Amino acid sequence: MKNVIAVLSFLLLTSLTNYGALAEERLITEGGQTTATLRNGPIDEEASPPKMSKVENNDIKRKRAYPMQPPTIPHKIDGYQVDLKVNTCMSCHSRKRTAESQAPMVSVTHYMDREGNFLADVSPRRYFCEQCHVTQAATKPLIGNDFIDIDQLINNDSPKSH
């Protein structure tokens, strides 16, 4: 079970990073010690932040890297309010709003409590969309990523004569 969780979390992490050229890992020598770092400077100094990237805003669904992956958000969400008072994501993606908005309805699992009972509205444990769903931006990943799609993995393993 532990292994499964480890694999799943690895998959989740790898799938959420965008592909592209890798940012260079830097070597920093301090006090006679050389360390590899992803920061843009020594640990005791405030590094200058990377340039902010534009968020993907094409409303086109991306393929999910694995079946359970929370779908990514293909549009800007600047200023979207999600708090105790209102969830502005749901003003398009909730069951009752999808006819007018033509946005995909949040999956039925979001309307279930942890025992699997169906609720009238989105379950409180699924309320904060951005815990799982994220926007996408074309950025340089900080570390390498050798994620392989499961279908590709199966194809690679199967005998050629098959």
Added chain:
Amino acid sequence: MLKIIKRYWLTISSPSKYYSLGFLSLGGFVMGIIFWGGFNTGMELTNTETFCTSCHENIYEELQSTIHFTNRSGVRAICSSCHVPHEWTDKIARKMQASKEVWAWVTGTINTPEKFEARRRTLAENEWHRLKANDSLECRNCHEFEYMDFTWQSERAAQQHSTALMSGEKTCIDCHKGIAHKLPDMTGVEGF
């Protein structure tokens, strides 16, 4: 009482005994300028951000992170850009309405963040109704439909603007509630 009124009427209705016509007409003209200028300046003073934020301070903080305060081109809206009509007659009407808000200030209806929060839905609804009734006039003062280039909009925005907005079925505020402020509890509001 009637006597006093009669006496004043007699004075006003009879010709001037001591002052020349030139003095009276020119004096009236100059006084008119001073009065009108003073009146307008006073009214414009109640349109400034400093005036608004003397009560609605926390709302001002909320505004600062929105596109109507900080953006790439540096054009911004102040409170009165959206909350006070720009046409003079409408402005006077709104200012007269605002006399009720002076009473709210006297009684301290929203003088703490908690009190303000408790009334947020009511206050927001007032503005939604006003903008719904005037077809989002204060939005359209800058964002005029006629000059919208859909090719510069995202596909989704272009789709909505070219259908629901163009047909007049919807007005700006129907979809863009909370564009410059935090939303109140939206339970039961259409579209949420």
